[in-house]
Amino acid sequence: MKVWTFALSAGVLLAQHSFTRADIEDGSRLYSNTCAACHGANGDRVSGVDLMHGRFRRAATDDGVAAIIQKGIPGTAMPPHALTDFQAGSIVAYLRSVAAEAGSVSGTGDVARGKAIFEGKGACQTCHSVRNSGSLVGPDLTDIGAIRRAPQLERSLLDPDGEILAQNRTYRVVTREGTVITGRLLNHDVFTIQLMDAQGPRSFQKANLKESGFVEKSPMPSYQGKLSAQELADLVSYLVSLKGIQTQ
Amino acid sequence: MIRRTLLLVLIAGSMFAQVSFERILNAAKEPQNWLTYSGGVQSQRHTGLTQITPDNVKNLEQQWVFQARSLEKFEATPLVVDGVMYTVQAPNDIVALDAVSGRVYWVYAYIPSPAARPCCGMINRGLAILGDTLFMGTVDAHLIAVNAKSGRPIWDAKVANAESGYALTHAPLVVKDKVIVGTAGGEYGIRGFIAAYDVKTGKEAWRFYTIPGPGEPGNQTWAGDSWKTGGGSVWVTGSYDPELNLTYWGIGNPGPDWNGDSRPGDNLYSDSVVALDPDTGKLKWYYQFSPHDEFDYDSVQVPVLAEMQWKGSQRKVMMWANRNGMFYVIDRTSGEFLQGKPFAKVNWLTGFDEKGRPMRAPGKTPSTEGTLIYPGNQGATNWYSPSYSPRTGLFYIPTWENTSSIYFKSPVEYVEGRQYTGTFPRMTVSFRGNIQNQITEDEGYGAVHAMDPKTGERKWEFKMADVTESGILTTATDVLFVGGREGNFFALNARNGSMLWKAALGGIIANGTISYSVNGRQYIAVAAGNSLFTFALRQ
Numbered sequence: 001m002k003v004w005t006f007a008l009s010a011g012v013l014l015a016q017h018s019f020t021r022a023d024i025e026d027g028s029r030l031y032s033n034t035c036a037a038c039h040g041a042n043g044d045r046v047s048g049v050d051l052m053h054g055r056f057r058r059a060a061t062d063d064g065v066a067a068i069i070q071k072g073i074p075g076t077a078m079p080p081h082a083l084t085d086f087q088a089g090s091i092v093a094y095l096r097s098v099a100a101e102a103g104s105v106s107g108t109g110d111v112a113r114g115k116a117i118f119e120g121k122g123a124c125q126t127c128h129s130v131r132n133s134g135s136l137v138g139p140d141l142t143d144i145g146a147i148r149r150a151p152q153l154e155r156s157l158l159d160p161d162g163e164i165l166a167q168n169r170t171y172r173v174v175t176r177e178g179t180v181i182t183g184r185l186l187n188h189d190v191f192t193i194q195l196m197d198a199q200g201p202r203s204f205q206k207a208n209l210k211e212s213g214f215v216e217k218s219p220m221p222s223y224q225g226k227l228s229a230q231e232l233a234d235l236v237s238y239l240v241s242l243k244g245i246q247t248q
Numbered sequence: 249m250i251r252r253t254l255l256l257v258l259i260a261g262s263m264f265a266q267v268s269f270e271r272i273l274n275a276a277k278e279p280q281n282w283l284t285y286s287g288g289v290q291s292q293r294h295t296g297l298t299q300i301t302p303d304n305v306k307n308l309e310q311q312w313v314f315q316a317r318s319l320e321k322f323e324a325t326p327l328v329v330d331g332v333m334y335t336v337q338a339p340n341d342i343v344a345l346d347a348v349s350g351r352v353y354w355v356y357a358y359i360p361s362p363a364a365r366p367c368c369g370m371i372n373r374g375l376a377i378l379g380d381t382l383f384m385g386t387v388d389a390h391l392i393a394v395n396a397k398s399g400r401p402i403w404d405a406k407v408a409n410a411e412s413g414y415a416l417t418h419a420p421l422v423v424k425d426k427v428i429v430g431t432a433g434g435e436y437g438i439r440g441f442i443a444a445y446d447v448k449t450g451k452e453a454w455r456f457y458t459i460p461g462p463g464e465p466g467n468q469t470w471a472g473d474s475w476k477t478g479g480g481s482v483w484v485t486g487s488y489d490p491e492l493n494l495t496y497w498g499i500g501n502p503g504p505d506w507n508g509d510s511r512p513g514d515n516l517y518s519d520s521v522v523a524l525d526p527d528t529g530k531l532k533w534y535y536q537f538s539p540h541d542e543f544d545y546d547s548v549q550v551p552v553l554a555e556m557q558w559k560g561s562q563r564k565v566m567m568w569a570n571r572n573g574m575f576y577v578i579d580r581t582s583g584e585f586l587q588g589k590p591f592a593k594v595n596w597l598t599g600f601d602e603k604g605r606p607m608r609a610p611g612k613t614p615s616t617e618g619t620l621i622y623p624g625n626q627g628a629t630n631w632y633s634p635s636y637s638p639r640t641g642l643f644y645i646p647t648w649e650n651t652s653s654i655y656f657k658s659p660v661e662y663v664e665g666r667q668y669t670g671t672f673p674r675m676t677v678s679f680r681g682n683i684q685n686q687i688t689e690d691e692g693y694g695a696v697h698a699m700d701p702k703t704g705e706r707k708w709e710f711k712m713a714d715v716t717e718s719g720i721l722t723t724a725t726d727v728l729f730v731g732g733r734e735g736n737f738f739a740l741n742a743r744n745g746s747m748l749w750k751a752a753l754g755g756i757i758a759n760g761t762i763s764y765s766v767n768g769r770q771y772i773a774v775a776a777g778n779s780l781f782t783f784a785l786r787q
Contacts, residue, residue, distance in 0.1 A: 189734035
């Protein structure tokens with residue numbers, strides 16, 4: 001098992017702890033449950049605070065960050081949290097792992113150029129939409145930057161079959177007449193199935209189908225070799241910038 | 249004029265007849281009413297009404313809808329007394345309605361303390377009635393008595409501290425001159441208890457702690473001070489046997505939920521059924537379904553009581569489909585384990601020893617790397633009411649089949665009023681439910697499982713696409729009503745599971761269906777989303 005070792009200073013809190021991948025996944029879940037409501041999935045929702053780039057303004061060490069998580073910051077909106085030393089440490093380890101993973105593309109792209117690629121060369125709108133513009137055949141990406149991080153988005157662009165979120169799986173139905181339709185599964189119940197394909201939303205009675213089931217492969221093409229490294233970075237930067245529709 | 253006034257008083261009086269405890273004990277003799285959470289103290293959720301049959305159920309049509317002013321799940325089972333329906337609009341508004349038209353007579357609005365913090369929604373599962381008094385537990389851990397005629401409060405008893413995580417979410421149970429409730433809050437390191445209150449005054453009569461204190465039998469099953477924060481919540485209504493004078497209650501999980509290192513031992517009486525003397529609260533017997541639980545397998549299900557021939561002799565049994573995936577038959581006189589068989593996919597045990605203690609499968613405990621356990625954290629069933637039909641002899645279980653969770657172990661520390669659980673498991677099926685359902689049979693599905701209690705074998709299965717939180721109602725004509733998260737409401741043939749009728753109600757069905765009749769017409773009432781729907785045969 002790959003072990004992520006972070007040299008944590010010799011404080012009583014986190015003295016030289018090695019965090020396993022599982023610990024970091026726990027830290028990720030704790031972050032989602034405890035921190036993300038205010039800080040956002042990317043750690044940058046609070047103005048002037050960016051948690052996922054390995055630099056912290058108010059703490060020089062990892063156990064200092066863990067102490068802030070536990071005790072809060074008096075006089076600010078940051079409350080104390082009832083977490084053990086290990087739990088707080090695993091959150092810090094998670095934040096460090098994100099910072100270590102990043103760097104391949106994030107921060108190097110240009111959002112405006114990425115938007116142009118999304119709407120032009122990349123032809124992303126053939127399947128995807130952003131803020132009510134584009135196709136609904138694929139997932140709506142209006143808030144993709146709030147739920148996916150840059151490395152994950154880069155992986156999805158280069159290897160679309162590598163990880164498909166459950167809500168984005170492709171479904172295939174065959175009617176009694178032999179017509180085959182594939183699309184994104186929206187919903188199913190005891191009697192019916194709803195898909196989204198190029199024709200729009202479609203509904204089928206299960207009783208009228210010969211077969212139905214998920215398709216393992218994503219309909220999304222890989223952009224490996226189709227975009228330059230800079231274009232890829234631009235596109236990822238644009239996607240990361242999509243945080244949903246902001247209220248005024 | 250005087251005569252007319254007298255006549256009006258008499259009519260009004262006949263509308264709101266007193267509900268004596270004698271009537272509650274004999275609820276089966278007046279199937280036009282629904283007098284307790286589960287339809288009677290035996291909790292079979294079976295109606296004696298016969299107007300709706302397998303042949304004519306296809307002619308059901310909607311009569312009225314009550315739309316609650318609440319976005320919480322509608323988990324309350326209504327009561328119906330002589331043409332008046334009483335239900336709860338979440339979190340704690342009591343609503344009295346005309347059971348024929350759905351028109352509201354009155355609303356008693358209770359505003360819970362902002363300190364209320366029930367783990368899983370600001371919900372309520374229903375009421376109890378005695379005389380002309382309604383009883384409701386509140387999410388801020390009060391027990392309220394309200395006049396059933398006027399909706400005016402009578403008394404308000406503080407049961408526990410909401411600030412410490414205590415809440416009351418289940419319908420109370422009336423036994424004789426006492427109203428009995430238990431405390432929710434198992435995710436907050438509470439020390440759970442069941443308590444009885446005088447129906448007239450709200451004064452506490454007795455209290456049974458679900459976790460024994462020092463010097464009491466069972467305290468040795470907790471290490472150190474872990475008994476003080478061991479959970480053992482109570483959040484579903486119990487049952488009562490008047491011949492044995494015993495009341496039966498299911499107890500919730502031990503805390504912290506997913507890391508048992510701080511509480512080595514069996515952790516009595518978590519995940520148990522306890523049989524109590526309703527006059528004193530003294531424990532007569534217990535049976536523990538899941539000793540030293542680390543999977544959140546609350547034994548908070550409705551104890552279903554019946555008399556049946558068991559291997560040649562007549563026995564007073566209790567049937568219990570547990571969150572841990574096992575279907576039990578227990579002798580309710582003594583607590584003797586008679587049978588335990590899986591009703592869904594299970595991998596945490598290999599069987600039972602001769603005393604009925606489960607034998608754990610090796611390696612099936614939470615771990616740093618994660619351990620895959622069937623059933624998953626929400627269980628193979630949960631608080632959803634099952635039904636027993638004395639006609640078919642079958643026990644019907646709202647089932648989550650083939651669901652699993654990966655359990656992780658991490659350190660956890662108790663802080664009063666905060667969640668005290670450990671790492672939340674990774675589940676294949678959402679805890680809350682999604683507006684769209686995309687889960688597959690590989691990840692789990694909802695079902696009704698019809699079990700023969702005499703053998704523990706499954707007789708039939710009715711599959712749904714999404715999971716179900718619905719209770720089940722069976723009728724004396726062998727019709728079974730059930731719904732699911734997908735918002736479909738079904739009438740099935742109770743003998744073979746075939747579908748007879750359906751209605752798409754468009755919201756999660758998460759309460760127990762009831763039946764009642766007014767002026768000779770039989771009604772079916774079920775909640776979906778935040779609305780209560782009623783059906784009757786087309787006229």
